[in-house]
Amino acid sequence: EPEVTQTPSHQVTQMGQEVILRCVPISNHLYFYWYRQILGQKVEFLVSFYNNEISEKSEIFDDQFSVERPDGSNFTLKIRSTKLEDSAMYFCASSEIRTATNEKLFFGSGTQLSVL
Amino acid sequence: RKEVEQDPGPFNVPEGATVAFNCTYSNSASQSFFWYRQDCRKEPKLLMSVYSSGNEDGRFTAQLNRASQYISLLIRDSKLSDSATYLCVGGTIFGQGTELSVKP
Numbered sequence: 001e002p003e004v005t006q007t008p009s010h011q012v013t014q015m016g017q018e019v020i021l022r023c024v025p026i027s028n029h030l031y032f033y034w035y036r037q038i039l040g041q042k043v044e045f046l047v048s049f050y051n052n053e054i055s056e057k058s059e060i061f062d063d064q065f066s067v068e069r070p071d072g073s074n075f076t077l078k079i080r081s082t083k084l085e086d087s088a089m090y091f092c093a094s095s096e097i098r099t100a101t102n103e104k105l106f107f108g109s110g111t112q113l114s115v116l
Numbered sequence: 117r118k119e120v121e122q123d124p125g126p127f128n129v130p131e132g133a134t135v136a137f138n139c140t141y142s143n144s145a146s147q148s149f150f151w152y153r154q155d156c157r158k159e160p161k162l163l164m165s166v167y168s169s170g171n172e173d174g175r176f177t178a179q180l181n182r183a184s185q186y187i188s189l190l191i192r193d194s195k196l197s198d199s200a201t202y203l204c205v206g207g208t209i210f211g212q213g214t215e216l217s218v219k220p
Contacts, residue, residue: 033208042212043160043203056208091159103148103207107159 006108023092033093122211139187139204146206
C-alpha cells in the first residue's frame with residue numbers, strides 16, 4: 001500500500017538553527033500538507049500546497065516557515081531560526097483530490113523535532 | 117476563526133459497550149468532514165468520512181448535521197483495540213481529540 005514517508009524520524013537542533021523536514025507524498029497525490037502536534041496538544045494545520053504554491057496557511061505559519069517541492073517527489077518544510085516552542089511532532093500529509101466532499105488525508109509517521 | 121470542538125474525555129467504557137462522540141464546528145463553509153483515529157505518538161489514520169446522509173462501516177456510524185454544525189461518531193460493541201484518540205476534522209482543521217479507553 002502506498003504511503004507518505006518522512007525523514008528523519010527524530011531531529012534534534014539548537015535554538016536559532018535552521019532545520020529542513022522532508023516528506024515524500026504518495027506518488028499520484030496532488031495536494032500536500034504540513035501539520036504539527038505539540039506533546040499533549042491537538043494536531044494543528046500549518047500549510048497546504050498545490051500546483052507548486054501555497055493554497056492555504058494558518059497563523060502559525062509565519063515568516064520563519066517555508067515549504068518547497070524541489071523536485072517531483074519531495075516536499076519540504078523549512079524552519080529558518082528554530083525556537084524552543086517549535087519542538088513538536090511534524091506530520092506531512094497528502095491527498096489525491098480536493099473536492100467539496102472528499103479531502104482524505106494520508107499522513108506520514110512524523111518527524112519529532114526537539115529544539116534545545 | 118475556524119474551530120472544531122470535541123469533548124476531550126477520557127471516555128472509559130467496558131468491552132461491548134456502545135459509545136458516542138460529538139463534535140461541533142464553527143466554519144459553516146466547511147464541506148468535508150472526517151473522523152480520524154490516533155494511537156499514542158503515532159500519525160492520525162483516517163477512520164471514515166462523514167456525510168449528511170450518514171455513513172456506516174461495520175461497528176462505526178458517523179453522522180453530519182449541517183443545520184446544527186455537529187458531527188457524531190457511534191462505536192458499537194467496542195473492542196479493546198478501539199482504545200485510541202478520535203479526531204474530528206472539518207476541512208483541514210482538527211479537533212483536539214476525544215480519548216477512548218476500552219477496558220476488559
